[in-house]
Amino acid sequence: MATVYLPVEATIPGMDSAERAEAIDAQVWCLRRPASLQSPQDITKYYYPRITHPTTGQVAIVGDTTEEIYINPLVDLTDLLALMPEVPQAEKDGLVAYIDANKGGSVPFGQLIPSTSTQLTQVEAEALGWFPDPIEP
Amino acid sequence: MPDISELNGTAIDNVAEFDGLTVTEPFTGLLDTYTGAAAGYSVRRIASSATNLMRIREDSGDTETDIGYDSNGDLDTAAIASHCGTANGYVVTWYDQSGNSNNATQSTSGSQPQIYNGTAVITENGKPIITSSSNAFLETPYDGNALLFSVSQCSSGAVLGQYNKLSNGNLTSQQYFFYGLQGSTDANFGTGITLNAARRNGSAYTATNNSGTIYTDFNSQSLLYLSLDTSGLDLNIGYRPSPSSNPMWSMQEFIIYPDTSTHTPSNIETNINGYFSIF
Numbered sequence: 001m002a003t004v005y006l007p008v009e010a011t012i013p014g015m016d017s018a019e020r021a022e023a024i025d026a027q028v029w030c031l032r033r034p035a036s037l038q039s040p041q042d043i044t045k046y047y048y049p050r051i052t053h054p055t056t057g058q059v060a061i062v063g064d065t066t067e068e069i070y071i072n073p074l075v076d077l078t079d080l081l082a083l084m085p086e087v088p089q090a091e092k093d094g095l096v097a098y099i100d101a102n103k104g105g106s107v108p109f110g111q112l113i114p115s116t117s118t119q120l121t122q123v124e125a126e127a128l129g130w131f132p133d134p135i136e137p
Numbered sequence: 138m139p140d141i142s143e144l145n146g147t148a149i150d151n152v153a154e155f156d157g158l159t160v161t162e163p164f165t166g167l168l169d170t171y172t173g174a175a176a177g178y179s180v181r182r183i184a185s186s187a188t189n190l191m192r193i194r195e196d197s198g199d200t201e202t203d204i205g206y207d208s209n210g211d212l213d214t215a216a217i218a219s220h221c222g223t224a225n226g227y228v229v230t231w232y233d234q235s236g237n238s239n240n241a242t243q244s245t246s247g248s249q250p251q252i253y254n255g256t257a258v259i260t261e262n263g264k265p266i267i268t269s270s271s272n273a274f275l276e277t278p279y280d281g282n283a284l285l286f287s288v289s290q291c292s293s294g295a296v297l298g299q300y301n302k303l304s305n306g307n308l309t310s311q312q313y314f315f316y317g318l319q320g321s322t323d324a325n326f327g328t329g330i331t332l333n334a335a336r337r338n339g340s341a342y343t344a345t346n347n348s349g350t351i352y353t354d355f356n357s358q359s360l361l362y363l364s365l366d367t368s369g370l371d372l373n374i375g376y377r378p379s380p381s382s383n384p385m386w387s388m389q390e391f392i393i394y395p396d397t398s399t400h401t402p403s404n405i406e407t408n409i410n411g412y413f414s415i416f
Contacts, residue, residue, distance in 0.1 A: 029246065033199045042201055043229035044194050046245040049272060049378035057307045062378050 005120040005130065006061040006113065007053075011086050020083065021050050021059040027080035028061075028112075031099075034074045053130055060120070060130065065110030073103045087114045164210065167392070167408045168235055171400045175279050176239035178374075179390040180265040181412055182210035184234040191231050193217060193252060197224035203232075212265045214258040226253030228267050231275055231374075231391075241275035241374055241391075248273050248378065250385060261290060261358050261389065264413060268387040274299070274375030275385070282396035283372065285363045286405055288389040288413050291317035291355040295384045296376035300369025302329055312369040313376055315344075315361075315386070317352035325351045329369055336362035338416040339406050355386075360415050362402050389413065 008021035015023070028047040030038075047069075049062045077099060081092055091114060098111065113119060125131065168177050168184040177183050180190065189203040190212050202220045207213050217226055227249035231241040243249045250273035252258060258265045270292075280300070289297065297315035301308050312329035325348040326332060335342040338360050344351070355361065372393070375385025390409060394400065410416060 025245070039201070043192060043242055043244050044199065044201065044246050044249070047247060049245055049248050051378050052308045054304055054307050054309050057305075 001067070002065040002110070003122055004063050004065050004110070004113070005051075005122070005125040006063055007058050007118050007120065008061060009058075009086075009118075012083065017057070018050075018052070018059040021061055022046070024080070024083050025050060025061055027083060028069070028109075030080070031075055031112075032070045032072055034072050034076055035079075036074055036076070037072070051130060053128075055129055060125070063109050063113070065108060065113070067109050068106035069109050069112065070106045071099055071102045071104065075099060075103060084114055084116075086116050088116075091115060166210075166234070167405065170408065171405050173394060173398055173400075174235040174392055175237060175281070175283070175395050176233045176241075176277060176393045177235045177390075178231040178233060178241055178388075178392070180212040180267075181390070182206045182234070183390075183392075184236065186236055187232070187234040189232050190234070191252070192229050193220065193226045194229050194246070194249065195221040195224040195226055195253075196246075197222070199246075201229055212258075214265060217253050217258050221253045221255070223255050225251060225255050226258075228252050228275070231267070233277075239278050239393075241277045243273070243275050247271075250275065250375070250388075261387065262413065262415070264389055266290070266387050266389050269295075269375070269384040271382050271384055272376070272378050273385050274373045274377060277372045277374065277393075279372045279393055280370050282366045283363075284394040284396055284398055284402070285361075285365065286390070286392040286394075286402075286409060287361045287363075287386070288358065288409060288415065289355070289361060289386040289391070290358050290388075291315070291352055291386050292384055293317065293319040293352055293356075294382060295386050297361075297374075297386045299327075299373045299376050300329065300367045301371050301373065301377070302369040308377070310377055312367055314363070314365060315351055315355075316348045316376075316383075317355060317386075318348040319352045319356075321347075321349045321352075323348040329367055331366035333364035333366060334362075335364070336360075336402060336406070339403065339410065358389075358413070358415055360406055360409055360413070362406065364396065366396070 025046040166183040250269040300312040311327040314326040
């Protein structure tokens with residue numbers, strides 16, 4: 001297990017960090033259970049936990065770079081790609097090809113993180129003030 | 138209006154069968170007897186109005202379904218096994234049986250506690266138990282001071298509950314309570330919590346602010362009563378994501394009364410222990 005903290009920037013007009021993080025997290029879940037398969041009664045909508053920086057209010061997705069994410073054969077990447085306006089088109093094309101090649105199988109989450117994303121280890125996140133909690137690890 | 142307190146000389150309460158039909162006693166649960174609960178979650182039926190006890194997700198196809206209770210008022214474990222098959226089963230909603238719709242939910246797959254292990258429903262002392270080995274927690278809408286009753290079990294590093302708190306507009310987590318860590322001397326409750334009273338297994342309990350003691354005292358199935366004051370927001374069963382692994386206490390029943398409740402705790406404990414046989 002390799003925990004990674006992914007602070008989400010508010011790069012989409014009309015979306016703050018929390019909203020964009022929530023939307024991305026929902027799309028990660030859709031890799032495994034596409035929206036076309038979800039029921040309106042489904043409670044599960046997100047894959048990974050998210051945390052909020054106590055000072056800045058920025059939200060980070062708490063992922064696991066080695067965790068295998070199942071890619072449903074019915075996956076649709078349209079909405080996920082729309083949440084990555086800062087990612088170069090060539091990289092997006094590569095992601096699409098990678099997902100297509102692994103439909104019905106699984107891929108490590110680390111392979112899905114864009115190059116434009118900030119990735120923090122636990123030590124780095126702690127140093128940046130993400131964890132003021134009194135409960136010690 | 139004719140008097141039907143007796144049927145052919147037999148008191149109506151003693152009539153088991155009428156015209157070949159079995160007469161069923163109306164169900165009376167803990168929350169019917171001790172009214173005014175803000176929320177009640179359990180692996181048994183505790184209210185006459187309850188229909189479903191929880192909603193679960195199996196981790197093969199990720200389909201969800203509601204789970205009710207059997208003819209004994211116990212969680213329908215056969216339905217869980219039928220839905221999950223060889224997949225693991227996780228709790229997405231622990232339904233509030235109080236009638237206030239204060240359901241305890243978890244919409245993030247990685248934070249859902251487990252009820253089924255791919256072979257059988259997970260149990261403790263013969264009754265189903267919701268458990269977690271990592272950062273599982275359930276969110277409730279309840280945000281007031283509380284009188285809590287829980288049938289639960291603390292694993293090392295686990296947190297019983299947490300009130301969210303806003304600081305500068307952002308969520309923090311200092312208002313956790315009953316954190317248990319084997320061998321530790323860390324604080325077991327956060328700075329925003331005032332613990333007014335505690336009871337363990339029917340007797341008064343002095344809660345030291347020491348997580349090692351909390352682990353020692355509660356790492357087996359226990360009936361815990363807490364009276365808490367807090368100025369925090371919504372109550373979590375368990376602890377929100379943290380840098381380390383803080384599972385929630387494994388849980389069989391969790392009942393919240395507002396601090397205005399005047400019920401005698403020992404009476405409610407008697408009801409709970411009558412079902413779970415803890416002490």
